[in-house]
Amino acid sequence: MTGYVKEQSPPFRRDEELEQSGVVSRPEMPRIRRARVNMIRWGLCALLILLWQISSDHNWIDPFYWSSPRMIAKTIWIQATQGTLWDDVAYTSGSTLLGFVFGTVIGSWIGLLFWWSRTTAEVSEPYLIVLNALPKLALAPVLVILFGIGFSFKVVLAFLMTVVASTLSAFSGVRSVDPAMETLLYSLGASRAQVFSKVVIPWSMPFMISNLRANIALALSGAIVGEFVVSNKGIGRMILYAGTLFDLNLMWVGVVVLSILAVLMYWGVMLLERWLSRRLMIIPPQRTDAPPKPLRPRRPSAGGAAAKPVFPPRPPYPPYPPRL
């Protein structure tokens, strides 16, 4: 029983938290204010780029180390039209996404399945925590021997980065399931499998979903680290290669492309989160019409006009004899 600290966090995030997490947009946020925020954001971005360009043009910063937006854009153009930029982008995002999907799905399932055996869960927990804290890069040598230096090695690294975190967050969801809700299902004659599918999984869903955004970032670092270790393709390799050649301009290209990639993936995951939340009905959809006033119970009229409802046939009784 010890070590089984009950988590207090509610499984269903309150509206304010949802707004802050960006899963749902605040409906009453004035459009004007949002437009202003967006304008300032883009303006700031443009200003920084402009400042960077001007400083490097006037040699306030050394263009050899810090490059300049114009040079970066030019190199990107060359790399995209004549070089291997698209191949590199596809390589890196491919290994990231594959690692992310496998890591999240497999990790979440492992965490969920811990519900079936509290003993297994409690035995595994310290190991999981150690695995989670362990820098996965330390495993690189053995992984290279096992999986070679190709694509699968990066996928495995991205997978390892995400799988333990997913397990832990699914498990924290499982652990917080309201025991009374399980009791309710059992009292309706449910099997353990039904309790699992009808209560444990939906209850843990918000925990798993909230982990997605952290996971995509982890998967990307896993893929890049893998390319740093050994690779002949990918953005990570490009950055490393540029560094060894003292071609810092090319390195900046890698960083910029990587930032764009990270932002795109983050957006994608955010859309996925939003879609999952709506689809799984974790957040009740916003209603435009005000909820009607609570109704009073209708009593059958004295005249006997209201017919007594015909009672539905009962569901079958659970199997007998008892399982004692």
Added chain:
Amino acid sequence: MADAAKITVTGVTKVYRRDELEVTALQNVDFSIREGQFVSIIGPSGCGKTTLFNIIAGLTLPTSGQVVVDGRSILGQAGYVGYMLQNDLLLPWRTVLNNIILGLEIHRVPREQSVRQAMPLIERYGLKGFDQHYPSELSGGMRQRAALLRTLLYNRDILLLDEPFGALDAQTRLDMQMWLMTLWQDFSKTVLFITHDIDEAIFLSDEVFVFSAPPGRIKARIPIDLSRPRTPEQMATPEFSAIKRQLLGLLVTAGHSGSLSPTDAGCEAQARGEVRDDWVR
């Protein structure tokens, strides 16, 4: 037949063991209830009322004793009675309709069929137009209604209601009591009802069982002979007051043993469903 015992509880004793300490939650509880009777159970908190319900619902095994429904033992058999736990426990990710048909869904009744059965109940018993709403959008009374309809649609002859109206305000409570009476009259279920409210117990019941302070035993059974259908005005009659006085007297002596016993913690944990190692394998 109406006179045959619907449910018979004989010699049910429940002893919890915790840290070498044995706590008797229930001691030799015996009773039987006829079909269609409405029986309330009152008693000091921690006297094993919820434990008794868990035993009848097949969620906990008694240390000794027997529970017989329609001539068959239902010990350890979950799903033979409709059980409404202390909280409404509607699943927040399901609409009201989907919550109400949960019991049928578990028994793999096709969805269209369950919906066809549920909709008339929803419309007749005060949730009309709310079937597609989520529990968080309902008031406390309506949530209780939905929880009760879920228990009702599960369609067992016996309903165990554990303080269903405990969390409601007085006005809603009266509405809900009238509503429960209507339901009970329409469906002629056998009802066991736990409450802390003496007025509620008298108002609703055919018979009131008074439990003693821990260890829980049935201390008295008081038949309520008020005429039916009951009206709120009956609460002001001398007969009502006489019964109330009698029950109050019994409760005061029942609660006399005073300070909180370890059973309280056990019962509370049981109510929250945390003590379950003995039935989950």
